[in-house]
Amino acid sequence: MKKILLPIDGSVRSLRTIDMVQQIYPNREVEVTLLMVLPDQMHIDGQFTRDKIARKATQELDTFSQLLAGWPVHTVLLWGSPGPEIVHFAREGKFDALVMTRSTRGPLQKLGSVATYLVRNAQFLDLIIMRENEE
Template sequence: MVPTHLDRRSNSMKHVLLPIDGSTRSLRTIDMVQQTYRPQDTEVTLLMVLPDQMHIDGQFARDRMARKAAQELETFAALLPGWTVRTELLWGSPGPEIVYYARERGFDALVMTRSSRGPLQKLGSVATYVVRNAQFLDLIIMREAAP
């Protein structure tokens, strides 16, 4: 069931943020966007936030992480042919970076998965942070399907 505020019949352009971590779990966000929105009415931004560990790992490791993340973002973008897709890579703490980016860029909705496993566990720490701090937009938290 599609929430009424995300109804496919809406005529206005929607700006949807998909924070992804490169996992297969993140693929579910792509499916949710395809089921909820229309490509002609939606601009999707794929966002990956990497931990800023330069003080520990050094510039070489950071560059390697950035290249790998950029490849993963492009792989996910290719799963949305016919859609307007942007990719963004940020460094920092995922929860605060996601909320800040969503607020600054004026997104209408955010689609993400939880990282906790098992049907009885609560939302992961990043999803919990986003739920508590991103009340300015339509928010979808898509739970991981039970095994």
Template sequence: MEKKKVLVPLDGTDRSMHSIDWLKKLFEKEEIKVTLMNVAEIVIANDMVISNDTVTRAQKESEDILDTALKKLEGYEVDKYCAFGYAADEILRKAKQEESDIIIMTKSTKKGIARMIGSVTTKVVKNAKTLVIISPE
């Protein structure tokens, strides 16, 4: 049996880590290959220059988030992936590149105007070419 490819985007919040709990409830270790993903969103405005320190710090934070999640998935086949950019775009790109079977993520916590503009979760659900599971709080 070929393992299902599961993409789990994490933003470092406790809420996003619930995706891992759901993954463990839904799938046995032998059934899936997991890619844990974190996207560092570095905003550049007015030709602002980003220092190497900023990039290095963002990379370290991203690695820390993924390492925390990795500890919860002992025994699973897991890859880690860090990206820079807009989270939804990077998640969709990675899912397509890896030919992911499933994306598991948590629902948005945004309210008001941020919700109207559109959350990462909403954009992924609308544009993914694969099954997206949204874990509750």
């Protein structure tokens, strides 16, 4: 069984990877992990504590996992710098492929910072980076 990693940030763009996984991989052939990485330097004011933010993110991950009904799905929430955390998690978890979208930053910047980091540092797995023209 292939292990597929979907790093998502909750944006509509990142959630389109769920549709792609459903189109590419039969549910009996893959195990999917939805990974959300929250930056350590996230602005936290009086209204929000780190625990509240983590609870909200965990609820979002649970909701997103329901979009993959029929596929074996795990959810993981990490804190840190997204690029390095994703690479470390993928390496330690022995994933086969990573599916994500790229940000649309205009004609000069082909990939966002996280996708660029992954291309440079995650050569041990298959990367599928979808191009998105709309947010």
